[in-house]
Amino acid sequence: GAVVSQHPSWVICKSGTSVKIECRSLDFQATTMFWYRQFPKQSLMLMATSNEGSKATYEQGVEKDKFLINHASLTLSTLTVTSAHPEDSSFYICSAARQETQYFGPGTRLLVL
Amino acid sequence: AQSVTQPDIHITVSEGASLELRCNYSYGATPYLFWYVQSPGQGLQLLLKYFSGDTLVQGIKGFEAEFKRSQSSFNLRKPSVHWSDAAEYFCAVGALTGTASKLTFGTGTRLQVTL
Numbered sequence: 001g002a003v004v005s006q007h008p009s010w011v012i013c014k015s016g017t018s019v020k021i022e023c024r025s026l027d028f029q030a031t032t033m034f035w036y037r038q039f040p041k042q043s044l045m046l047m048a049t050s051n052e053g054s055k056a057t058y059e060q061g062v063e064k065d066k067f068l069i070n071h072a073s074l075t076l077s078t079l080t081v082t083s084a085h086p087e088d089s090s091f092y093i094c095s096a097a098r099q100e101t102q103y104f105g106p107g108t109r110l111l112v113l
Numbered sequence: 114a115q116s117v118t119q120p121d122i123h124i125t126v127s128e129g130a131s132l133e134l135r136c137n138y139s140y141g142a143t144p145y146l147f148w149y150v151q152s153p154g155q156g157l158q159l160l161l162k163y164f165s166g167d168t169l170v171q172g173i174k175g176f177e178a179e180f181k182r183s184q185s186s187f188n189l190r191k192p193s194v195h196w197s198d199a200a201e202y203f204c205a206v207g208a209l210t211g212t213a214s215k216l217t218f219g220t221g222t223r224l225q226v227t228l
Binding site: 002004006034042043044046049091093095097100101102103104105106107109 | 145147149154155156157158159162164203207214215216218219220221
């Protein structure tokens, strides 16, 4: 149990376009989901905490208007990178919390040209 | 603020040899501690976790970790490494925020296994 999926697994887009990434908990309900960003050969950086039915909480330095998060149901959270630029290229990973434990999705690689 | 230190960036071991990956944490209260493994281009898989109770925790794939409060450590061990264990290993400490733990990760240790 505790399976988390992400879609798409990779995406290439042009600069200025918006990209939506979905995170789903497949076999459990998650009141809280988290979004991380990972640069090559580095650790995970928490971007925001997504709570079902309420506004996301963003970490310091993360632009909330740039990275829109919606947690519409207990099994789905979405991250939209708005007006993407090459510096937004990265590996984005979500996690879903079941009680005190986070279970991670497989990640989405975003390349902005 | 909580923090996690993984002092070894890269470790190489021979297949069949024992393994110990170090993790030290800083946290003001009783921590929730986790070890995750990440294969290239993949998400993180939970190996094991410690919340309370027995300080020696068993996980998946033959891994175990021991919580030592006096040393603020949570080292990961495996008695005999397999080539498929080659991956990046992350230690994390959790702070309870409502119903979910907000995690702080270490910088990771890359494990290379030689045949």
